[in-house]
Amino acid sequence: MAWRIGVDIGGTFADFTALDTDTGDLRTLKVLTTPNAPGDDVAEGLRRLTAEGLVPAAVERFVHGTTVGVNTIIQRRGAPLALFTTQGFTDMLELARLRMPDTYSLFCERPEPLVPREHVFGIAERMDAEGNTVLAPERDSVAAAVSAAQAAGARGIVVSFLHAWRNDAHERAVVAMINEIAPDLFTFHGAEVWPAIREYERTTTAVLNAYVHPRIDAYLERVENQLRAAAIAAPLLLTTSAGGTMTAQRGRRDCVGMLLSGTASGVVGAGVVAKAAGVGAVLTLDVGGTSADVALLIDGRPAFGTGHNIGDFPLSIPSVAVVSSGQGGGSIARIDAQGVLQVGPESAGSTPGPACFGRGGERCTVTDAALLCGILGQGELGFGAIAPDKSLSEKAIAPIAAALKTDAAGAAEGVLQVAISGMLVEIDKLLARAGMHASELTLMPFGGAGPMLGALLAETAGIRRVLVPPVPGTLCALGALAADLRRDTMRTVLMPLEPAFWPTIQSGLAELAAEAGAALAEMGGAGEAETTLAADLRYRGQSFELTVPAGDSIAALAENFHAAHEEAFGHSEPGAPVEVVSLRAVARRAAPPLPFLSNPGGEHEETPEKLVPLTMGGATRQAGLYRRAALNPGGRFTGPAIVTQSDCTVLVPPGWSAETDALGNLVMENV
Structure with missing residues (x-):
């Protein structure tokens, strides 16, 4: 066993x-x-599983x-840090990219850096753009900066110098000096964390890494x-x-x-389910306690990208392409200064949690609204961990209902509608970037709150098919089981895409592949591994690049780039000069496959356990109540209906049909 x-x-x-x-x-x-x-919480879960x-x-x-x-x-509870930069560039984090988070807001402010300006120290050193030493760092300069950092209360130091993506010798030398002078301070340097061009992004990524290091390590x-x-x-x-x-x-x-591990795991788990079910184009919807995360899957494979934000800061490492909005099950509803109903991004989390949890929360959340509408409260919540109290939700929503001049049920419907509208904004952006229409997609909702809102969101977005996995509330944990052992490596090279440079490109890719393979062997021992090679390319003069498969020749690499540019932007310039910005390699070892037992069953009509009141569309109606564990493959029923299970609740709205497929997925269609 x-x-x-x-x-x-x-x-x-x-x-x-x-x-x-x-x-x-x-x-x-x-x-x-x-x-x-x-x-x-890990210890408690293991105890109960045992x-x-x-x-x-x-x-x-x-x-x-x-x-x-x-x-x-997000909570800004990380380690106090100092940052060592090239002398003359100590305002890097303050200047950032001179972009405002909300271009159209007159009251928008840029976030405070994680390292205050007074904790940034310039080191007398300089590397030119080709990686040649102009001024080598001296120990006295470093010792003075270390002394100042210690006086400022820093627990760790990040070293990030100009042009270190080309040659990180100065960064490594300064880190060695710090380790000798103050061995009690932990250190990271920018090129160690992610050796990419663009000083601000590389530095911010290194700062994020150091900021969370002590808490993650502990x-x-x-x-x-x-x-x-x-x-x-x-x-x-x-x-x-x-x-x-x-x-x-x-x-x-x-x-x-x-940093985005849970979000990525959910998408991986959804990809496993989608592939097993034979569904080609899927929009995932992961609604947890704090946010709603959406991603696109094509044939079970997610898209990848860089530049995702963690809180207020850009993260440059590759990650599963997910967009988030601040509407989760614990997101708090409020009336703003203009008298408008808003939902999120502030969340009640698990402590104190939604008002109905009875753990001290006093403000109305999306979960409270779903309880008042009759969606929740018909079965277990969180494997029986919570027994929701409707009276507490009624008390929490009373101020909102009074401000909107409606009753509790009407205000609760409004909370759900506003939450769904917030999710829809990000979905519309995602589909526009991908050049896809909602009608082409199947929505897969998961997370503790995804299935209760999935069909409502699909109806609003124009998606006609929804697939709910057998255990949607724990799909992220399933995705963790299905995740491959993986190591990403990259190197910025910045050279023309010309035949004379092809040997250099080939050798660079080979070195990165060897590095990724060695890291994989270090983590998981000897074994079969798959290596994927890619490159970041752009037309000369462009500010940003596209990542494309490397191919086996310079002509193949160029063709891959032109095709990707055509697909992304609707045009390409095959005759224009192209630059290679970075090279990439990914080594992965597949996780053991997960079993999916198929039971075709026979077509039949499911009978509800009983009828329960459900408030939707301004009216209260009777909805069929079903237990997920009692549904058999081939069983059909129509909405309005509520399906309860230990990890979540599924809503089937009026006008929708539902059927359990051979793999146990609940497939809903808007009829």
């Missing part, structure tokens, strides 16, 4: 998926997160995703101790922003690599 465990820590719940590899049995579980004692039959000594794979890093940034040590205490010998693997996994040892230094 062998077990594999996937864990995903969200804003409100910690999700667990345990697979018995002998029987193919999947067990799922949710426990409330413990933000004041990170890691205790009580239900898990054999800790038989666990062969343990994969974990967490929001500790991203929450640290958290991982705590989780590893808990695994040992639970007699689990499997090494701790972490899900990454790129949809793969890495070891905890590497995660202690590559902290930015796991």
